[in-house]
Every structure is written in C-alpha cells, then in structure tokens.
Amino acid sequence: MNRFHSAIILATLFLCGCATTGLPPVTSKDYALEGDEKNIWALSLEMEKGLSVSGLPYADEALERYLNGVAEKLAVPETKGRIAFRIRVLKNPHLNAFALPTGSLYLHTGILAQMENEAQLATLLAHEMTHTTHRHAVKQFRDVKNKTAWLASTIVLTGAYGAVLGGLGIAAAVTGYSRELETEADMEGIKLVVAAGYDPREAPKLFEHLKKEIEEEKISEPFFFGTHPRIQERIENYETLLKTEYAGRTGISNGEAFFAATREVILENARLDLKMGRFGIARRGAEKYISIQGKDARGHHLLGEVFRQKGEKEDEEKAIAEYRKAIELDSSYPDSHKCLGMIRMKKGEKAEAKKHFERYLALAPKAPDRGYVEEYLKAME
Amino acid sequence: MGRTMKYIPVLFLVLLAGCATPRWTQVGGEYKNETLNIVVDLPQGWVRMGNDNALIATREGLLLQRIMITQNEIEKALPNTKKKFRQGMLPQETAEVALDQFASDPKLTHLAILENKPAAIGGISGFRAVFTYRIKDGARYRDVYYGFLLKDRFYYLRYSAAQRYYFNRDAETFEKVVKSFRLIAVPEGSPGTPTAGK
Numbered sequence: 001m002n003r004f005h006s007a008i009i010l011a012t013l014f015l016c017g018c019a020t021t022g023l024p025p026v027t028s029k030d031y032a033l034e035g036d037e038k039n040i041w042a043l044s045l046e047m048e049k050g051l052s053v054s055g056l057p058y059a060d061e062a063l064e065r066y067l068n069g070v071a072e073k074l075a076v077p078e079t080k081g082r083i084a085f086r087i088r089v090l091k092n093p094h095l096n097a098f099a100l101p102t103g104s105l106y107l108h109t110g111i112l113a114q115m116e117n118e119a120q121l122a123t124l125l126a127h128e129m130t131h132t133t134h135r136h137a138v139k140q141f142r143d144v145k146n147k148t149a150w151l152a153s154t155i156v157l158t159g160a161y162g163a164v165l166g167g168l169g170i171a172a173a174v175t176g177y178s179r180e181l182e183t184e185a186d187m188e189g190i191k192l193v194v195a196a197g198y199d200p201r202e203a204p205k206l207f208e209h210l211k212k213e214i215e216e217e218k219i220s221e222p223f224f225f226g227t228h229p230r231i232q233e234r235i236e237n238y239e240t241l242l243k244t245e246y247a248g249r250t251g252i253s254n255g256e257a258f259f260a261a262t263r264e265v266i267l268e269n270a271r272l273d274l275k276m277g278r279f280g281i282a283r284r285g286a287e288k289y290i291s292i293q294g295k296d297a298r299g300h301h302l303l304g305e306v307f308r309q310k311g312e313k314e315d316e317e318k319a320i321a322e323y324r325k326a327i328e329l330d331s332s333y334p335d336s337h338k339c340l341g342m343i344r345m346k347k348g349e350k351a352e353a354k355k356h357f358e359r360y361l362a363l364a365p366k367a368p369d370r371g372y373v374e375e376y377l378k379a380m381e
Numbered sequence: 382m383g384r385t386m387k388y389i390p391v392l393f394l395v396l397l398a399g400c401a402t403p404r405w406t407q408v409g410g411e412y413k414n415e416t417l418n419i420v421v422d423l424p425q426g427w428v429r430m431g432n433d434n435a436l437i438a439t440r441e442g443l444l445l446q447r448i449m450i451t452q453n454e455i456e457k458a459l460p461n462t463k464k465k466f467r468q469g470m471l472p473q474e475t476a477e478v479a480l481d482q483f484a485s486d487p488k489l490t491h492l493a494i495l496e497n498k499p500a501a502i503g504g505i506s507g508f509r510a511v512f513t514y515r516i517k518d519g520a521r522y523r524d525v526y527y528g529f530l531l532k533d534r535f536y537y538l539r540y541s542a543a544q545r546y547y548f549n550r551d552a553e554t555f556e557k558v559v560k561s562f563r564l565i566a567v568p569e570g571s572p573g574t575p576t577a578g579k
Contacts, residue, residue: 055492056490275462276464277464277465277481342471342473369497
C-alpha cells in the first residue's frame with residue numbers, strides 16, 4: 001500500500017514537474033495568479049516583512065517618492081490593479097537590485113551611488129519591473145522544478161518539498177535569473193525606457209561603470225550582474241539594440257534631478273564602503289559627492305577620512321588638505337579638527353594638535369569620543 | 382544478513398564519532414595560556430572550551446553569554462572589512478578598525494555603538510566599546526569589547542550576551558576578568574605598557 005501511495009505521489013509530481021514555464025505576462029488579458037505562484041507571492045510578502053524590520057531600509061521619504069515617480073513613468077497602464085510597484089532602498093554598498101514578484105523592488109545604496117542620471121536609473125528599474133511583469137520568479141521556479149523533478153520527488157516524500165522548492169523563485173529574484181530571463185528583462189526593459197522618453201544610449205553606460213568597478217576592485221558580485229562575462233554580454237546586447245532598433249534614438253537623461261534626489265545616498269554609501277575598507281570605491285564616492293555638493297564640509301571630511309584611514313604615508317598630506325577644506329567651508333564642523341589633531345599629534349606637532357583637539361571639544365562638547373581626545377590632551381601636557 | 386552485521390561495529394564507531402562534542406572544562410581561578418601569552422582569573426561555575434588559540438568561556442551556553450579572549454596577527458585579513466590594524470595606531474584608530482569589522486558584518490543588523498573610550502587593559506593602552514545588535518533570527522545582543530595593539534598582535538577581550546537579563550547579570554563578572562588580565566611576557570619596546578607583565 002505504501003509503495004502504491006508513493007507511486008501515485010511520484011507520478012503526480014512528475015506531472016507537476018512538467019508544468020509549463022510559458023506564462024503570459026501580467027499585462028495579458030488571461031492573467032491570473034496560479035497555484036504555485038500564490039505560494040511564491042506568500043513567500044515574497046514574508047520576505048518584505050522581514051526586510052522592513054531588518055534595519056537595512058534606507059529611510060528617505062523624498063528619495064522614495066522620486067524613485068517611485070520614475071517607476072510610475074515606466075509602468076505600462078495594463079499593470080494597474082494587478083501589480084503595485086513600490087521601490088525601496090537598502091543600506092548595502094554591494095552592487096545589487098532585485099524585484100519580488102509582488103512588485104516590491106529593492107535597490108542597494110551601492111548601485112544607486114554608481115549611477116549618473118535618471119535614464120540609467122530607469123534602465124535598472126525597467127529591467128527589474130520586467131522580471132515582475134513577465135512572472136520570472138514562477139518561471140524560474142518551474143524551470144528548476146522540471147529539471148530536478150527526480151530530486152523533488154525525493155524531497156516531497158520526506159515532507160520538505162514546499163520549504164525547499166518554494167524558496168527557489170524568491171532566491172532567483174535576489175541572486176539572478178537564467179540567461180534567457182535576464183535577456184528578456186533587458187530587451188523588454190529597454191522598450192519601457194524608450195517609451196517613457198529616456199535616452200536609451202545611457203543603458204549600456206550603467207553596465208560599463210559597473211564592469212569597471214568590478215574589475216578594479218576584483219569584486220565577485222553574485223547578484224544583479226551575474227558573472228563578469230554576463231555583464232559584457234549584456235553591454236553588447238544593448239549596443240546591438242542601439243545600432244539597430246533604436247539607432248538614432250535620443251531622449252532625456254535628467255542628471256540634475258537624479259543627483260538632487262540621490263546625493264545623500266552617495267555620501268552614505270561612501271561611508272559604508274569606507275567601513276568595509278573598500279578605499280578605492282569610497283574615494284570615488286566621496287569625490288562624486290564633492291562634485292555635486294562641493295560646498296559641503298561632510299564630503300571633504302569623508303575624503304580626508306579615506307586618505308587617513310588608508311594609512312599610506314603619501315596620503316597624509318592629502319588627508320590634511322581635505323580636512324582643511326572642510327573647515328574652510330564650515331568652521332563649526334568638529335570632526336575634521338579632531339582628525340587633524342590626530343595626524344599632527346602623531347607627527348609630533350604638539351601645539352598644532354592641541355589647538356585642533358581643543359577646538360573639537362569646544363565645538364562638540366558631548367562628542368562620544370571625548371574620552372580619547374581628553375587623553376590626547378593630557379598626554380601632551 | 383551476515384554482511385550487514387559485519388558493518389555494524391563500523392557504523393557504531395561512525396555514530397560515536399558523530400556524537401563527539403567540544404570539550405568543556407570547569408573553570409574558576411587563575412587560567413594561564415602560553416599560546417595566547419595571557420593570564421586571567423576566570424569566574425567560578427563557568428566552563429571553557431579547550432582551545433589554545435582562543436579562550437571561550439560561558440556560564441550557561443554560548444548563545445546566552447560568553448567571554449572570548451584571543452589575539453591575532455595584525456597582518457591577518459579580517460573577514461568583514463579590508464581594513465587592517467597597523468603598528469603605531471592610536472587606540473582610537475584601533476577601535477575604528479575593530480568596530481568597522483562589526484559594522485560590516487552581514488550577519489548583524491541594528492548595530493549601535495553605545496560607548497567607545499580609551500581603557501587600560503593589563504596596563505596597556507587600548508579601548509573599551511559597548512555595542513548592541515541583532516542576529517539574523519532577531520535576538521538582541523549586547524557586547525563589551527576591550528582591545529589593544531601590542532607590536533604585531535591585536536588582543537581583544539569580548540563579552541557577548543543576550544541583552545535581556547543575561548547581559549546585566551554577568552557584565553560585572555566580565556569586568557573582573559578584564560581587571561585580572563595580564564600578559565605573561567611583554568615584548569621589549571612595547572609602547573604604553575607601564576604595568577604589563579606584572
């Protein structure tokens with residue numbers, strides 16, 4: 001009897017395993033959530049809940065409004081009432097973005113900080129939105145299930161079926177889909193970008209910047225971009241489209257609006273990179289912020305911190321110069337005084353160091369690191 | 382059947398090996414570790430793990446509270462940050478690297494530094510930091526972290542406990558351990574070591 005039951009379960013499973021991956025997009029007339037898709041949605045909602053209390057969301061209402069505004073321009077009317085796109089930002093310097101099947105899109109601060117204009121942002125959003133509208137999570141889930149039906153049959157008998165396979169669609173959303181689905185997201189995404197009036201020539205530029213950074217920092221990003229050859233392949237795909245279907249097409253890029261909305265992210269992300277000791281990326285982030293907000297002491301101070309914390313002797317003078325610029329821009333900015341004091345003290349320039357430390361304590365009497373500075377002053381007496 | 386029986390002793394040995402657990406030793410009083418070059422007084426009623434490269438002690442279980450004392454070569458890459466400790470760093474700079482290691486740890490969320498100040502550990506200039514965080518399952522922890530650089534080594538003494546109930550209960554015990562800490566031998570020419578080795 002047991003053997004008979006197992007045979008029925010296995011047969012059913014193999015049949016399920018052959019479920020089609022050719023689903024119509026959300027925008028089609030026949031669209032309806034299917035059974036396994038509902039499970040994936042439930043897992044997505046759980047993941048969203050988890051992310052919302054994870055401490056990772058980057059809280060900036062104005063930025064979210066801006067990002068959602070761009071997504072709204074890209075969304076086709078047929079998605080209304082079916083998918084509610086919502087863009088959120090996560091504090092994470094790694095280059096990633098992902099879309100959940102429910103329409104929640106997450107962008108890491110790392111990827112936002114790399115972009116140069118709204119057209120590049122639109123390329124990324126349109127790509128991710130296509131994953132959602134074209135139901136890539138359930139397609140990937142079914143594809144894997146079909147290929148591993150024998151494995152699934154074993155798992156179902158041990159009762160772990162739902163837990164193991166149910167997460168596959170979600171995992172793909174975060175770690176990247178198959179080559180075919182990623183290409184579809186690129187191709188369909190660029191249509192949305194062009195339809196919304198953005199300059200399609202910006203599309204490959206986003207990937208060029210990212211490729212450069214990955215090469216320079218020897219990063220093995222397991223997410224959005226897949227492997228290095230995949231990025232190259234995608235750049236080539238876009239370039240082919242620009243030479244054929246979109247030859248001669250231009251559009252808006254909205255650099256100014258983009259930087260006005262994202263400049264704080266650039267600064268925050270450079271701080272995260274600095275904490276991770278990614279000095280090269282942190283430096284570029286700080287320099288980018290300075291190029292947008294040249295008169296903000298925080299940008300120069302951060303650049304000074306990159307030079308100081310890197311600890312190369314030849315960078316010491318560069319750090320000093322940046323701290324000085326920060327103080328010139330805002331004489332009440334305390335942190336640069338402290339750092340100048342530390343450098344001067346280590347160089348044996350006690351009088352100069354003392355002056356900066358005293359200024360720091362006067363400007364920030366409740367500084368959390370007051371104890372260190374008081375000790376420095378005591379040691380120099 | 383006979384063939385199956387032949388494998389039973391082997392299976393039994395494999396299962397026994399599978400049951401091997403880390404060796405815990407009751408502690409209380411002076412503990413000397415030549416590999417780490419340290420001597421500390423450990424609290425009565427705690428147990429420690431038998432590892433020469435790191436002292437790990439707990440009262441009721443590692444997830445509830447633990448004290449860890451160890452030292453690493455400063456050249457050794459840190460797992461979460463590319464920053465490195467460097468000889469000649471000020472205690473504040475040392476703390477910066479040590480704390481960024483936690484700030485960049487993907488397994489921790491809601492990290493909040495509550496305190497970061499200079500401290501003498503065994504008479505050596507270092508730092509004391511207090512911070513809270515959550516681990517992946519949402520449990521909240523609070524740590525007290527002492528650290529100092531000595532030549533090419535970074536030493537640290539860390540007390541990590543569940544924020545609710547356990548942290549407060551055993552925090553004082555940890556401070557007593559820190560007060561008792563001393564190095565067996567202090568490298569010659571080490572800066573900031575007025576009472577080290579006594």
